[in-house]
Amino acid sequence: xxxxxxxxASLAVSVIAVVLxxxxxxxxxxxxxxxxxxxxxRIVSLNLxxxxxxxxxxDRGQIAGLTRNASNAEMSAxxxxxxxxxxxxxxxxxxxxxxxxxxVGVPARQSGMMAALKGEHYPMVDLKPxxxxxxxxxxxxxxxxxxxxxxxxxxxxxxxxxxxxxxARPRRAGxxxxxQRRGFLTGTGTLIDDLxxxxxxxxxxxxxxxxxxxxxxxxxxxxxxxxxxxxESASDRVVDQGTEMLHHPLLKDIRRLRLPQAWxxxxxxxxxxxxxxxxxxxxxxx
Numbered sequence: 001x002x003x004x005x006x007x008x009a010s011l012a013v014s015v016i017a018v019v020l021x022x023x024x025x026x027x028x029x030x031x032x033x034x035x036x037x038x039x040x041x042r043i044v045s046l047n048l049x050x051x052x053x054x055x056x057x058x059d060r061g062q063i064a065g066l067t068r069n070a071s072n073a074e075m076s077a078x079x080x081x082x083x084x085x086x087x088x089x090x091x092x093x094x095x096x097x098x099x100x101x102x103x104v105g106v107p108a109r110q111s112g113m114m115a116a117l118k119g120e121h122y123p124m125v126d127l128k129p130x131x132x133x134x135x136x137x138x139x140x141x142x143x144x145x146x147x148x149x150x151x152x153x154x155x156x157x158x159x160x161x162x163x164x165x166x167x168a169r170p171r172r173a174g175x176x177x178x179x180q181r182r183g184f185l186t187g188t189g190t191l192i193d194d195l196x197x198x199x200x201x202x203x204x205x206x207x208x209x210x211x212x213x214x215x216x217x218x219x220x221x222x223x224x225x226x227x228x229x230x231x232e233s234a235s236d237r238v239v240d241q242g243t244e245m246l247h248h249p250l251l252k253d254i255r256r257l258r259l260p261q262a263w264x265x266x267x268x269x270x271x272x273x274x275x276x277x278x279x280x281x282x283x284x285x286x
Contacts, residue, residue, distance in 0.1 A: 039148025040102035040123070044088070044095050048076060049266035050105025050127055053143040055081045056269055057152050064098045074234060077262040077270035092116035102146060130267025132194040133164075139267060156269065163272045164198075170282040173200035174227030175207060176257065179216070181235065181243050187212040192230070192264055195271070199278045201228070218250050229254050230278070232261045257281045 042064040045051045051070040054063055055078040065088040073079040088094045095103070095117060103117060106126040117124075125146045130136045137157055144153025176196055178186040186192045187205035190212060196203050204226045205214065216224075231246060236258070238244045258281070263274040 040100075040146075042098055042100045043102045043104060043147060044098055044100040045070070045105050046095075046103060047105035047127065049130070049139075049268065050125075050143075051076060051082075052078045052266055052268040052270070053127070053139065054104060054147065056156060057140070057144045057149055058147040059149075060085065062147060064100055065094065073262065074260075075262055075265060077260075077266075077268065077273070079262070096120065104143060104146065129191075131190055133198075133271060135191075136160075136267040136271055160269065160272050164275060167276050167279050168283075170200055170279050172282060174202070175204050175224075176201040176228040176230050177204040177216070177221065177224070177226045178230040179221065179246065180232065181240075181246065183215045183217060183221075183245060185210055185214050185216045187214065191267060191271075195264070195274055195278055196230070198275050199282060201282075218245070218248055222250055226254065228257050228282075230257045230259060233258045234261060255285060 044065040048069050051066045065086050069075040071082040103122045104125045140153045144150045178192045185205050193203050235243050235246050263270040
């Protein structure tokens, strides 16, 4: 009423439009794609971790190439989602033929490929290994922004936060060793260690002052007497000398907590599955 009495009709309409625009801007999501920024149309992944982020955040039509392990269910937690998507063999020539407008997951060890790709000046997003949940959150935001869907990243993070908050902390804890084939032990400052801390476990490697990756003999393990062995699910089958070691009689009385390798080899949405499964096994031994 005030606008009608005090201002001309056309000016009143303009004022109302401005007020509505300001209100809309204040309530709009902060992570909406920037105006004028075009989402990449041909995205290529160069490592297994990048595969899983792209499958969670990009449109399928944007994905022009995933790595050879992307469809391997023993390695990738998102293997089922790769059906119908292009799987690359790992050569620079394949990537050059695609002529991508975004490359995600720079492979540090493939210097020949990197030399070929850098010569073409492709936009690149480098993803270092995620050693914690905080790293995963940061990488989700980084990839989501790069592929043009930052709002999907925020939605994924919010969902993961809710699911992690819903996981009951185990009533009992203890000392655990992430013990792998041939006696390799995973230390602190790693994604596995981050999961242990979340479940209330103490990492044996840290207790012994071991580095990020070390070897521990069966005899040393027996002296240390951890409450749990965290092992890869696939190690339940003896397929070689490396897995045979994990079935030694000396280890038969130590409780095992099993996690699929595909959930822990990379950071990503599968972190929630790993945390939930670890907590459940501690409280509810099978």
